[in-house]
Amino acid sequence: MDIIPRIQALPDMNPMETAIYSLQLMLQELEKIMGQSINDFDMDMQTLNDAAADRRDHLVIALKxxxxRRLLDAPVQHxxxxxxxxxxxxxxxLYLSVQSPKSYIIEVKIYSIDFTILCILTDKHNAQRRYRKIANAWSEIIxxxxxxxxxxLxxxxxxxxxxDPPRS
Incomplete structure (x- = not known):
């Protein structure tokens, strides 16, 4: 729910409605990417956190x-x-956030360094991870x-x- 205020939704939605609406849109996109149906969750049966945790495995597969396709297998550009x-x-x-939802990414910045572009990803605890292409392969860097x-990568x-550690 921490990121809900940042999501642009319909003006008359409360935070929970915005979260549910956003989750449904993401599920539709996942179904397109995966080419299979993902069953809708029942709000009477699950909390939003439980529903998100159930969908995380699907999202990880789709993101990978x-x-x-977009980073690793893409043709090399000069x-x-x-x-x-x-x-x-x-x-x-997004991948880091899904894999570590307790320390999700809140900021993404890019910088040009030595004729290449560096990604700096900051999580909610202000920890940073850096990625760039080294010899045409994306890597996390020191x-x-x-x-x-x-x-x-x-x-x-x-x-x-x-x-994150498995849910209990």
């Missing part, structure tokens, strides 16, 4: 597919357009050394990193 890189950074931020990779997708 989108990121692979010069990345800032708007395109910002979109890619948002996809990474904050103090923009040329040193911590782990490739491809490896993070494969391993499911980061991830």
């Amino acid at each position: 597919n989108v990121i692979r 010069v990345d357009d800032e708007a395109e890189v910002l979109l890619k950074c948002h996809f990474i931020g 904050p103090d050394n923009h040329n040193q990779s911590l782990k490739s 491809e490896e993070q997708l494969r391993l499911g990193i980061p991830q």
